[in-house]
Amino acid sequence: MRKELSQFLDYLKYEKNASSHTISSYRIDLTQFARYLEERRGKLKEIDNIFLRGFLAELHEKKLKKTTVARKLASIRSFLQFCLRKNWLEDNPAKAVITPKQEKPIPSFLSEEEMANFLDLPQSNKLIDLRDRAVLELLYATGIRVSELTGLDLEDLSFEEKMVRVRGKGKKERLVPFGRKAEESLKSYLLGRNLIPGQAEGKALFTNYIGGRLTSRSVERIVDKYIRSTAVRRKISPHSLRHSFASHLLGRGADLRVIQELLGHESLATTQKYTHLDLRQLMEIYRKSHPRF
Numbered sequence: 471m472r473k474e475l476s477q478f479l480d481y482l483k484y485e486k487n488a489s490s491h492t493i494s495s496y497r498i499d500l501t502q503f504a505r506y507l508e509e510r511r512g513k514l515k516e517i518d519n520i521f522l523r524g525f526l527a528e529l530h531e532k533k534l535k536k537t538t539v540a541r542k543l544a545s546i547r548s549f550l551q552f553c554l555r556k557n558w559l560e561d562n563p564a565k566a567v568i569t570p571k572q573e574k575p576i577p578s579f580l581s582e583e584e585m586a587n588f589l590d591l592p593q594s595n596k597l598i599d600l601r602d603r604a605v606l607e608l609l610y611a612t613g614i615r616v617s618e619l620t621g622l623d624l625e626d627l628s629f630e631e632k633m634v635r636v637r638g639k640g641k642k643e644r645l646v647p648f649g650r651k652a653e654e655s656l657k658s659y660l661l662g663r664n665l666i667p668g669q670a671e672g673k674a675l676f677t678n679y680i681g682g683r684l685t686s687r688s689v690e691r692i693v694d695k696y697i698r699s700t701a702v703r704r705k706i707s708p709h710s711l712r713h714s715f716a717s718h719l720l721g722r723g724a725d726l727r728v729i730q731e732l733l734g735h736e737s738l739a740t741t742q743k744y745t746h747l748d749l750r751q752l753m754e755i756y757r758k759s760h761p762r763f
Contacts, residue, residue, distance in 0.1 A: 471504045471514045480553045487641055491617065501547035514558060519566040522546065526567070536570045543569055565717050578704050579713035582721075585610060588675055589651075591696045597662045598679070602692050604652075604659035605684070608634070609708060611652035613715030616686045616708045622675040624660075629653060638734040646732055716741065721760075 472491070479497060482488040489494075507527050531537045547564035554562050558695040580588060588726035589610065592603035611621060618636045632653060633645045648656075663677070672714075689708050697706045716729050730741040 471507055472554075474514060474553060474558060475500050475504060475549070477556075480494060480547050481552060489617075489641070490637055492639070495541070496548070497547050498641040500549055502542070503546055504551075514553065515560075517550070517559075519563045522564055522567045526570075536572045540569050567621065570711055570714040573736060578683040579717050580702065580706065580710065582718055583704055585711075585714055585718070586701055588702075590694055591699055595662070597659075598667060600655075600659040600662045601676060602696070603685075605689060605692055606696070607652040607655040608648060609689075610715055611648040612636070612646040612718075613712045613729075614646060615712065615734075616689050617708070618675065618734075620684050620689060623673045624675050625673065627656065627675065629657070635732065642734070644731070644734050667725055 471494050476576045478492055480501070482493050482496060503525060506528070507514075515574060525546075526543065529542065544565065547562065547567075550559060550562045550564050589603070589606055592599040592606070603750065608614070609616075612633075612634060613634050615638070618638055621637055623632065628634070631648070633647055635740065636644050636646055638644060638669060672683075676684040678684055678688060686708075693706065693708045693711070712733070716733060718733075720726065726738065726741060730738050733741055735741045
């Protein structure tokens with residue numbers, strides 16, 4: 471199965487143009503499955519739905535989350551479908567295996583007041599604070615993913631149009647607007663960066679203290695650093711800013727399909743997971759919008 475797995479990963483990279491993160495996830499999931507197959511001295515053609523259920527049962531015994539188990543099953547299903555197209559299999563037994571029912575936890579996000587207080591925390595004129603403020607403002611202003619933010623280059627910014635060009639999943643590009651606050655923070659950061667030798671070099675928009683591109687892990691540390699200075703005691707991550715962006719737009723009456731476009735979602739169902747309104751907000755929008763209220 472190792473040879474077939476290698477060809478599948480090449481297919482994802484060169485034909486499907488999948489992101490490095492996606493390919494890495496498939497590699498981890500399918501390598502684990504291949505190991506399970508090898509331990510039982512099985513062959514690719516011997517895989518059936520009973521064998522797959524045994525693999526899933528082992529994952530459940532290890533107390534893995536249902537979302538993780540579902541992802542691994544999806545990886546196996548895609549791989550076996552690839553094998554079917556290559557005529558290495560006569561059918562795809564994973565299609566007969568039911569995906570575990572998913573839990574639907576409400577993702578954490580900040581209220582508008584909490585967000586305003588949070589974004590005001592980096593206040594000094596030190597370059598690191600100017601950068602941190604620009605990072606946080608742009609995340610909230612655009613709702614982009616952390617990986618999209620760290621992948622931004624200087625040329626992706628247009629202050630004239632107040633737009634940023636974002637490369638999303640599958641390297642699909644989209645234009646996302648940003649507002650006055652983000653613009654001010656970005657200009658202050660870039661001005662400070664240009665005054666320091668070595669920092670102005672390179673094409674990355676956000677850099678670390680030695681001038682290299684900022685990583686996703688660094689952005690997580692930035693968010694964690696400032697959230698600990700607030701009164702918020704629930705778990706807040708960079709992705710929470712994306713949730714907040716979508717929820718606040720919807721709460722102020724933005725169309726869900728517009729939010730879908732801004733977030734770069736292919737499915738509207740995915741966008742709906744990011745939007746959370748309390749009953750008071752829902753009733754207020756309903757009262758203003760329904761002609762027979």
